[in-house]
Amino acid sequence: MLRRSFTYQLASIAEDAVGPAARLFESRFGLDVHELRVLRLVGDQPGVTFTTLSRQTKFERSATSRILSSLIKGGLVRREIDENDARHFRLYVTADGQALRERADPLSLELETLILSVLSLTEQAEFRRILDKLSGWLDREFMTELQARYPEMAGPAKKARS
């Protein structure tokens, strides 16, 4: 078999993994995976600020803002004006949001376990370790490195569309 491009393979795995999950979360909790992603990021970083968050979501700022609005409207997230700088909002998950996460997380875990079940435990650990290493690099030095090597591509991340 021909060796497929690594990026294609990654994107393809991500789609196979996220796609079914998306449908399940939608049908069980009426929750869009994008919303879930934001809910989790906020939950894991109480008091996180919008700009930080939107860098992590990998969505556009405007998209993140809209998702956030919908979470707030749904009572899953609340925001507080920063007392030192009223331009900032500090974001927190509400009790309802927390409750929802607590229902959603086991399903995530279940799916994750199923996906990884084809790997031995050693492989799973190794895979995780490698993914962590990769994410760290991609989040930090990689982007700088890219800009340096390919100055032709400025501007922020464009839709990858897998």
Place this chain on the structure above:
Amino acid sequence: MLRRSFTYQLASIAEDAVGPAARLFESRFGLDVHELRVLRLVGDQPGVTFTTLSRQTKFERSATSRILSSLIKGGLVRREIDENDARHFRLYVTADGQALRERADPLSLELETLILSVLSLTEQAEFRRILDKLSGWLDREFMTELQARYPEMAGPAKKARS
């Protein structure tokens, strides 16, 4: 640091990897990454049929059809009616398509090397091996397994949108 959901991590890595690549291919070759994906899949499987292809692309059939049309219009792919069954088209990359691939592939390889450069050679090999194992499983048994466990979600893969 909190352990992030594996699917989020994967999607996030894929986006970081594919996003920049998308912009580069666009600016250097005027080629959309989706088109490139299809071009490669056809190139690697001369005579492949539309339905097979669209399963591999992970796009909707209609999207695949549109991308294919654009490749054909651009003279990068050609199609022939199957002599045994006129409902099928057999797809082939043209000389122009091949030439384009030959210009694009080195860039892909370069990017891929850069992305993986944070890993040791052993890790790279291990990572690849694990990815292969995962893709195989996800393409085959996994989907069946999912349907069995979660009958509530029928229908074909929905946009994962990461």
Place this chain on the structure above:
DNA sequence: CTTATATAGTTTCAAAATGCAACTATCTTA
């Protein structure tokens, strides 16, 4: 032979997502 059904692939179209740019509001500096 004629009708029914299945399969391959394309096209249409309304709804949703995208992303730039303009906008509001606050803060900082001078």
Place this chain on the structure above:
DNA sequence: TAAGATAGTTGCATTTTGAAACTATATAAG
């Protein structure tokens, strides 16, 4: 008190989406 800078939101034109309808060929049944 005016001029930027920063945080976040919203408007809106464009693009993307995906389900459904459609065309065309093949196969099966009566």
